[in-house]
Amino acid sequence: MSRARMALAALTLALAGVAGTLLWVTLRGEDVGTASVGGPFTLTDETGRTVTEADFEGRPTVIFFGFTFCPDVCPTTLYELTLLMQDLGEDADKVNWLFVSVDSARDTPEQLAQYTSAFDSRILGLSGTEAQIAAIAKQYFVYYKRVPLEGGDYTMEHTATVFLMDSGNHLFGTIGYGEAPAMALSKLRRLVRDG
Known part of the structure; x- marks a missing residue:
């Protein structure tokens, strides 16, 4: 397998992992986090x-x-x-x-x-x-x-x-x-x- 194909396969696998993690978190209903600006003072x-x-x-x-x-x-x-x-x-x-x-x-x-x-x-x-x-x-x-x-x-x-x-x-x-x-x-x- 050429280096280019190996790099492409690794990148595809990494992106699939990120997408899978985001899908899993979304389906569980968890907030991935956003900064809240402002508040009591x-x-x-x-x-x-x-x-x-x-x-x-x-x-x-x-x-x-x-x-x-x-x-x-x-x-x-x-x-x-x-x-x-x-x-x-x-x-x-x-x-x-x-x-x-x-x-x-x-x-x-x-x-x-x-x-x-x-x-x-x-x-x-x-x-x-x-x-x-x-x-x-x-x-x-x-x-x-x-x-x-x-x-x-x-x-x-x-x-x-x-x-x-x-x-x-x-x-x-x-x-x-x-x-x-x-x-x-x-x-x-x-x-x-x-x-």
Whole structure:
């Protein structure tokens, strides 16, 4: 038997094994596993009020993680969301717009209120203790890390994805950093319509 035929036979056998395993798992009714994004949280909004995920149920939610001392990604993303909200018109009122700080040390409710005032007034800043931020970041699979700078200051590295959650707090989709505005607007319109 030639090497090519042996390789083809091995590949066919491997694919049959994978297909058989998937069929077996499906027939048994077992879930092969999907990551669940989102979940319960307790944070403080920019007015100092304690909020939970229950405060935002019943409407789709757009959620972005960042920090107020962010030099580029955060202000750019919030500005782009502001423009998209204008494009949505009255439909933007049907959505919760959340900015969750990953910098619990500096981003107090007052700091968040001042920062979000530069963008659409419907964007609500949320902060919390280090443990609260770690918990919500874990639920959304958000990476963040404090990075020391010269002179004792620091910045934050963080995921730059905008999460689109349906009215039941399930992941509906995402908007990537720098995504084309027309594509992002299309996703938001679907979120309003179907989420």
